[in-house]
Amino acid sequence: MIIEDEVIIARYYMETPKSLEKITRNAASEQSTGLGTRSGFETGGLIETYGAKVVSVDxxxxxxxxxxxxEIAYPIKNFGPVIPMxxxxxxxxxxxxxEIKNVKLLDLDIPPAYLSEFKGPKFGASGTRKILGVVDRPLLGCVIKPCVGLEPETFAQAAYEASVGGVDFIKDDELISNPAYSPIEVRTSATMEALDRAEEETGEKTLYAVNVTDEVxxxxxxxESAISNGATCLMINVIVxxxxxxxxxxxxxxxxxxxxCHRDMFAAFARSPAHGISSQVVSKLARLCGADH
Structure with a gap:
C-alpha cells in the first residue's frame, strides 16, 4: 500500500534488453531494502515499511x-529532508x-508535507522584480565578458555601460569567483559604485550577482564579503x-x-534525452534549497 504523503514518486525513462517490469522491481529493491535476493534480515515487515514500491510500468x-x-515510490522515512540522501x-x-542500457530521472512528485520541511527561496521572481521596480516587461540580464582577466576597475566600467544601456541584471561569469587579480571585496565595491552612478543617471536599478562559489x-x-561591499544579489555554481x-x-x-544559481556541469548528465537527470528535477531541488532564479 502506497500512502502518497509518505513517499516521493520518481519517474524514469528506461531502456533494457530484459523485462522492464522485472528491472523496475529490482531497481526499487536495490534503492531501498536490498538487491532483489532477500537475506534473513530482510523481513516482510521491513520490506513493507521501508521498501520502495513500483507504481507503474509503461x-x-x-x-x-x-x-x-x-514510476517508483520511495518512502520518505528512508532519507528525510536531506537532498544528498x-x-x-x-x-x-x-x-x-x-542490464539497464539507459535510464533518465525525469521528474519527482513531492508531497506538500515534504516541501514544508524546506524554507525555499526568500525572493523568487516576484521578489526580484519588486527590488528592481519592474513588473510589466521581461527582465534583461547580461554577463560581463571576457569571462576572466578583467581588473576590478575595468569590470566595473563594463557593468556601468551595461546598466546605462538598460540591463536589469548583471552577473559574474561562472568562471570568475575570488581570484587574486579580482578579489570579491574589491570587484564588488568597484562595481556597486559604478552601478550607483548609473542609477543616478537613469533612475533605474541594476542587480549585480556576485559569484561566491568556492570550497564549501x-x-x-x-x-559576507560581497554583501558588506554592497552586493545586491549572490550567485553560486550549484551543481559543482x-x-x-x-x-x-x-x-x-x-x-x-x-x-x-548557475548550472555549469549540468549538461554532463542532462544533455542526453535517454540517460541522466532532467532539468526539471534539478530545478525543483534548487528551488527547494532556496534558489531565487
Missing amino acids: STEIGDLNKGIV LLTTVAGNLFERA ANIMGNA TGFSALRMLAEDQSIKVPIH
Missing part, C-alpha cells in the same frame, strides 16, 4: 530493447546496473558546490539578497 518493445516510462536514493546505484568552508565568507551548499547559503538569516 513498456514498449522496440527492436531488441524494452523502452518505457516507469534523496538523490542517493532516486539516482544512486540505479545508474550503474549493467569559504562560501559564507565570500557571501552541491545543493546543500546552496541550502546553507539560502537559509542563513544574514543573507538578505536574492540567490542566482
Whole structure:
C-alpha cells in the first residue's frame, strides 16, 4: 500500500534488453531494502515499511530493447529532508546496473508535507522584480565578458555601460569567483559604485550577482564579503558546490539578497534525452534549497 504523503514518486525513462517490469522491481529493491535476493534480515515487515514500491510500468518493445516510462515510490522515512540522501536514493546505484542500457530521472512528485520541511527561496521572481521596480516587461540580464582577466576597475566600467544601456541584471561569469587579480571585496565595491552612478543617471536599478562559489568552508565568507561591499544579489555554481551548499547559503538569516544559481556541469548528465537527470528535477531541488532564479 502506497500512502502518497509518505513517499516521493520518481519517474524514469528506461531502456533494457530484459523485462522492464522485472528491472523496475529490482531497481526499487536495490534503492531501498536490498538487491532483489532477500537475506534473513530482510523481513516482510521491513520490506513493507521501508521498501520502495513500483507504481507503474509503461513498456514498449522496440527492436531488441524494452523502452518505457516507469514510476517508483520511495518512502520518505528512508532519507528525510536531506537532498544528498534523496538523490542517493532516486539516482544512486540505479545508474550503474549493467542490464539497464539507459535510464533518465525525469521528474519527482513531492508531497506538500515534504516541501514544508524546506524554507525555499526568500525572493523568487516576484521578489526580484519588486527590488528592481519592474513588473510589466521581461527582465534583461547580461554577463560581463571576457569571462576572466578583467581588473576590478575595468569590470566595473563594463557593468556601468551595461546598466546605462538598460540591463536589469548583471552577473559574474561562472568562471570568475575570488581570484587574486579580482578579489570579491574589491570587484564588488568597484562595481556597486559604478552601478550607483548609473542609477543616478537613469533612475533605474541594476542587480549585480556576485559569484561566491568556492570550497564549501569559504562560501559564507565570500557571501559576507560581497554583501558588506554592497552586493545586491549572490550567485553560486550549484551543481559543482552541491545543493546543500546552496541550502546553507539560502537559509542563513544574514543573507538578505536574492540567490542566482548557475548550472555549469549540468549538461554532463542532462544533455542526453535517454540517460541522466532532467532539468526539471534539478530545478525543483534548487528551488527547494532556496534558489531565487
